[in-house]
Amino acid sequence: MIDSHQKNPDEKPGWADTKGFRNVFLGVLVVAAVGAALAGFVPAFQKDHPHFAAEGFPVFFAIWGFAAFMFIVLAGQHLRKLVGRKEEYYDERE
């Protein structure tokens, strides 16, 4: 068993590290996401009695999911400036 931080320079890249896999993954993701958004326009896939007006908008969930994720990551990372300390912070104080 090899268990080291030293990488073997002769080792082939793993399947997930190949450009081909990344392109296929991204392609499938884009197609699926666009497909889900388009499905929102199909009347058979819409709620008969939406609870809120927002649910009647065909791509509401797509926009909310994308925006929520972006907000969480882009805004949330700044929390680190406020609460981030070095790893030994509590070790030094307890």
Add this chain to the structure above:
Amino acid sequence: MNASSLLALFADNPAVILTVGALMCIATPRHLASPILLLATVLSGIKLYTMGLGEYGAIQLFDHKLTTVRLDPLSRLFAIVFHIAAALNIIYAWGPGREGSQSKDSAHSRGGDRAQNFATLAYPAAALGGVLAGDLITLFVWWEIAAITSVFLVWAPGTRATYLAGMRYLSIQIASGVLLLGGIVLLFRETGSLDFGLIGLRDADGAIKLSALFMFLAFGIKSAFPLLHNWVQDAYPKSTISGTIILSIFTTKLAVYSLARAFPGTPELIYIGAVMTIFPIFFALIENDLRKVLTYSINNQVGFMVCAIGLGAINGAAGYAFGNIIFEGLLFMALGTAMYRTGTSKATELGGLYRTMPITMVMCIIGALSISAFPGTLGFVTKGLIIDAAGYQGMFWIWLTLLFASAGVLEHAGIKIPYFTFFAHDSGKRPKDAPLGMMIAMGIAAVLCIGLGVYPEPLYALLPEAEKMADYHPYSAYHIVEQLQLLLWAVLAFAVLIIIKWYPPEIPSTNLDFDWVYRVPGRALTGWISGASRATWNALWAIFSGRIQAVMARIYAVHGPEGQMSRSWPIGFMALWTAVLLAFVLVLSFIASAFTA
């Protein structure tokens, strides 16, 4: 109560069967611990299956009947999933503690010492006992046993850090118990009842009842309400690998059950739950220790359940608790396996493990898909019950918040955990895949995630209000489309952030949370109060000790061996004074008789 009825009382309680199994571990050789624990869990499960709904194990306490076992649809669901979780934990930790482990740190051990083996089942037994309790006294007893037995899991690594964390954990858990006891006493004074049923936070006039408030806070501490939540992040990730998994399941779910039992439809819980779903997302984003990320995930997930209880959606709360125990447990197990093989759970030190741990990776992804509520998983068929409840009640902002939180779950539990453990940057580590016990436990959990996700009817039939499930169809076209839009576009956002390199890098750090208040200034304040008390005492002693010593010296001078009072006197002197006194008494008697005559 004679011996046979006492024995029947114990044998009727699955929690007692588990406790006996845990106690047997202490006295038997260590290699027999796992078989004994699993056997006790199976026997307890058989007992649960055969006993049927009803009340058992009645005890007469003065004029009050205590019901030690109440099996109704709500308690049955929690009891079943507690058995599943206990069995999976035992299988996961089966075998020698560190065989194949890459860490010398005892925190990375799977387990193996007697105290931990005992707590592995005694703690779930206590949580089960609480769930089955039909009265508040029985609940309190198991509540406290759960606190005490679980701390052995926090202490299991045996370091100073875990000792301190365990003491903090125990203090908070005991505080919860004291509040519960206070609430029980006040409630008994108000109503004369000890039944563990609907309590409600407010009285008929809308005023908050003090007794209910005490119990609400007691349950709130254990379910980790905002600002009462940090014992989870402080204690859980410091335990051993299997200890953390066990801890992650029972305490918070016992509290969720208690809230569902006593405070269903309490509006305050809607907002508390909504806050709980949101704030951990941001802390999880910036956290480098992935086990700690999952503890923030516990807060977030329990938030969904608390919100559901507030909405009165008990099916949603109980169903999601059932699902969460399985899929969050699976994530903890997969991460624990990676940690077992590499010796670390830090995102900065992991990555690239998919090459040599493909089975664990697949298990982790199944857990991640399930917690994110992708269609076809256990998360999808249970979380929808909660979000729909907010919709049915027309609570737009709560509904929107829960959707936002769902995107957050995807970020930290659905993507961050598998991505940084198995992909991301290559750590260069090439460990073996999971040992057999870990693989079996993860495999069973994964099968449950997918099996009940595709075919949820058996779970729906067990929900506390199963009759309401007749009209609920999770796989309606719009529900699938809505969920896929939400999740796929959130994943797309992640892909965009990675491609344009805006996703924040993981940084080794400690992130301060509310526990900072009692760990740094609180600790300093306690130290200051202690020092000030000592200084005050010393000053007072310095002031008074001189005077006290002077008084003592004077007493000694008078009464000591050389003192005035110790002097020897001539007998004639004493005889003279006796005659004087007698004469005085004689004169007094004469005067007194003259006046009375």
